[in-house]
Amino acid sequence: MNEVMKKTVLLWESIALLLVVVAVAAFFLPLADGIFMPREPDEIVVRMSIKESGGFDPEVITVKKGQTVRLVLISMDVSHGFTVEGLDIDVKIVNPEKKVVVEFTPEEEGVYMFKCTVQCSPLHHYMRGLFIVEG
Ligand SMILES: [Cu+2]
Structure with missing residues (x-):
């Protein structure tokens, strides 16, 4: 060659x-x-409204440990609050027509309860759901 x-x-x-x-x-x-x-955070839209059947849509939020999640909280009627007991998520007020966005990275696996924290109606105490952190 x-x-x-x-x-x-x-x-x-x-x-x-x-x-x-x-x-x-x-x-x-x-x-x-x-x-x-x-990675981009996983986005989960949570709609809140006064209902006998819970009041949150979805009522069960499942996220992955270590994966940042972006919660988009929307009230469909009156002002509500959103807190996850045992986790660092506590939104004092979500007004109708104005969504609130929170980002959170769960570090501990477990099943937590979330609920409304504003006395929104006689059905207020029904407003709760489960926040599940999977490994
Ligand atoms: Cu409430």
Whole structure:
């Protein structure tokens, strides 16, 4: 092989190697999500309203330990509050027509209770639900 051919072969080998590296990286990159790159918080919309059947939609919120969650709290009628007992989530007031967004990263697995903290109506004490942190 002369010099030109050697260089041409080397060039094509380099391109082939590069393609292999890109293919392998493209395969493994999704697995690295959350390790090398910050993940977007999981967004959960929570609607609150006066009802005999709980008053929260959803009534069960399930999140993953270590994964930041963005709670979007919306009141469908009057002012409500939102607190999760045992966790660092305590929104004093959520007024109708004005959503409140809180971000939280659960560090402990467990089942917690959340409830309304504003005396919103005679059905106020029905306003509760479960906040589950899975491992
Ligand atoms: Cu209430």
